[in-house]
Amino acid sequence: MNDTYKGIDRIGPFAYQRFAPTVPLLDNGSEPVRHKVIIVGGGPVGLATALGLARFGVSSVVIEADDSVCEGSRAACISRRSLQIVERLGALDQFLEKGLRWSRGRSFYREHEVFDFTMHDDPSEKLPPMINLQQYYIEHFLLQAIERVNASTPGVIDVRWNSRVTRFVALDAGAELEVDNGVEKYRTSTDWLVACDGGQSFVRKELGLELKGTAYEGRYVIIDIELPSNAPTERRAWFDPPWWPGSTILMHRQPDNIWRIDYQLRDGDSPEDALSPSRVQEFVQTHLDAIGEGHLPWKPVWTSVYRAGAMTLDSYRHGRILFAGNAAHAMPIFGVRGLNSGFDDADNLAWKLALVATGRANEALLDGYSAERIEAFHENAAxxxxxxxxxxxxxxxxxxxxxxxxxxxxxxxxxxxxxNPRQTHAVTYSVNAGTPDTGFDAGPAPGSVAVDLPLDIEGRFLSDVFDFAAFTLLGFGMSAGRVRTLADLVAKIPVPVQVRNLGVVGSEADLFAAADEYEKILQSYGAADGCAYLLRPDGHVAARWRQPSVEDVWDGLSRACATVFDELEESCHS
Incomplete structure (x- = not known):
């Protein structure tokens, strides 16, 4: 993106905090401490990765070139799936409190409405299908979550502002970097380097890697305006509108009376001219006049130009260097798959890297990260x-x-x-899905996201009892003896696993649901008493069984972690 209004201090009530660069303790120009993980890029994906690692007790350093959160709305639509991820990162309350919930979209051709879509939005569900929230708020709330994490575990996430990686060398056992923060130039090293440094990724370019795919010729101008409008929170699209013929216009409401307008540049329009104050004034006033809001006072707060593309790296892992977010792939804005894909990257990567970095799983697990997220890219891109x-x-x-x-x-x-704009949805992975899936006619299959359902009249949901800093072995009405046997097994496995047994009040379960809710959960999972699901830390189903044996669970965890737990093999199969 090429954006203007750089260095702004405030957008509406949001005041930018500028951070001074961190100068670490140095010994002859080098950090004497080798870091477990360094993340290049402190945008939403980098911050989410750091928070995900911290859930597993893995510390990280985040190196960010700017001195504050981003300017402008940028990625502004957050999906239900991303909100599930944000909940695991400890920032959900802030997202829901500030974000604007929406589920409806309308499309117009010239002056007529031609399509009206509504995403499924059941009030009984825990999370809305979509919220609008500017990226600067997204980053701000993730930083607040980092502050809370650091308050309980000091220094687990070290965010270094106004710092730029100027050089790095990839090694078999990690990477060595040179960092310039304007005060000091220093050298540092890491076991693992995660590149979350955006579409113009320095790390990607230094390795000579290129995104491959489709780059579209069309350009879009993005204009954020402050406008005291009472129009509803919905997605509106105008195709070939009479007041701006030959173009397509999108409009979204955001918090603080900030409205985002995207419009397609027409043949012969130059981006530089489109961003000029006079052209911005002309376009916005013309558009507002046409939709009946031209009488309201407004002012521009941020503008940018965007070119659509659907491109990806061939692999998101290159030895000890991993890629996520826009450093790994580019997505068009339509269907809001950009940042939402990035959150999925971070969610998939964090638990896998944490297990590998702490020696609890084989490095092949990170090849699974790359394979799954490239599969997701192709589904999203299509x-x-x-x-x-x-x-x-x-x-x-x-x-x-x-x-x-x-x-x-x-x-x-x-x-x-x-x-239909085909809004983003949760992806089902086909690779590394776990053990063979037999005996189920319904419910979330291996590779798909676990279904979240109400648990009891106290307002709890099934996800509220999952431990997403671990695998969850979720049983349905299993016997106490079977639960003890499986709990004894997973206690010997080096990866974290919690065992929960769901049942009705009065059963042998340790997790209870009202009778009606229990039946609904069984139906949604295609389950019966004695069944079990193995859920990964990112909420995807790793495996499921009608009557799980010790061998089944051992095999499912081995596959999900891409690791053979040799010390358990003999006892499990004896």
Missing amino acids: NAMRSTEFMSPPSRGFDLMREACLSLAKDNPSIAKLV
């Missing part, structure tokens, strides 16, 4: 590319097809479905 080709046609042929679709959509609901 949907995002279809949305992008509709929102910003790459050729005259696509343009004609879209024009025909939009002109017919108003009176043809089946055609109107083609206007």
Whole structure:
């Protein structure tokens, strides 16, 4: 992105805090301490990775080139799946308190509404399908979570502001880096380097790696404005509007009366001209006049230019260097898969890197991170590319097809479905999914995300009892003897595993649900008494069994950790 309004002190009520660079203790220009993990990039993905590692007791250093959180809305739509991740990171309350919940979107062709979609939003569910929240708030709330973590475990996350990696050398056992913070240039080293340094990743370029895929020619201007509008929180899209013909316009409400407007540059429009104050004034006023809000006072607070692309690295692991977020892949904004994909990267990577870095799992587990997240990229990209080709046609042929679709959509609901922006959703992994899956006709299959359901009248949900700093072996109505046997097994395994047994009040379970809720949970999981699910720390199902044996659980954990626990093999199979 090429953005303006750099160095701003405030957007609405949000005041930027500027951080001084940290000068670590040095010995002849080098840090005498070798770090377990260094994360390059202190945006949402880097901060989320650091928080995820800290859940497992793994310390990290975050090196961030800027002196504060980002400027402008940037990634502003957070999905339910990302909110599940944010809950594990300890920042959910702040996200929900400040974010604006929404589930509806409307699309217009010229002056007519042609499509209206509503995402599933059941009040009984724990989390909304989507919230709008500016990225500067996202980073701010993650930093507050880091402060809380450091208050209980001092120094587990060391965020170093205004610091830039100027050179690094990849080694078989880690990396050596040179850092310049404007006060001191120093050398430091790490066992593992995680590159979360964005679309222009320095780490990626230094290794000579390139993103491969599709880069679209169309450009979009992003304009954040402060506007005291009472319009509802929903996604609105205008195709070829009469007041700005030949373009597509998107508009989203954000907290603090900040509205985000994205619009497509037309042929012949230059990005530099589009960002000029006079052009911004002309476009925004024209648009607001057209939608009936031109009488309201407004002012621009941030602008940028964006080019859509769906590109990825061939691998997200290169020895002891790992890539996540925009350093690993690029996503179009349509369908809000950018930061949401980045949160999934961090969630998948953190527990795997923590187990490997502490010697509890084989390094092959990190190859699984790369394979799973590249699989997710291709699924996301397929949907995002279809949305992008509709929102910003790459050729005259696509343009004609879209024009025909939009002109017919108003009176043809089946055609109107083609206007659907295909919002992001949780991904099901097919690789490293765990043990063979047999005997289930329903419920979340291995690789998919566990279903979260109400547990009792006290307002607890199933996810409230999962330990996401560990694997969870969730049993349904298992006998006390079976639970003890499985608990004895997992106690001998070096990776953390909690065993929970769900049942109705009065049963042998240690976790209780009301009878009605228990039946609903059994139905949703396709389960019956005696069944068990093995859930990974990122909430994905690793394996499930009708009547799990010790051998089953040993095999499921071995597969999920890409590690053979040799010392248990003989006892498990005897």
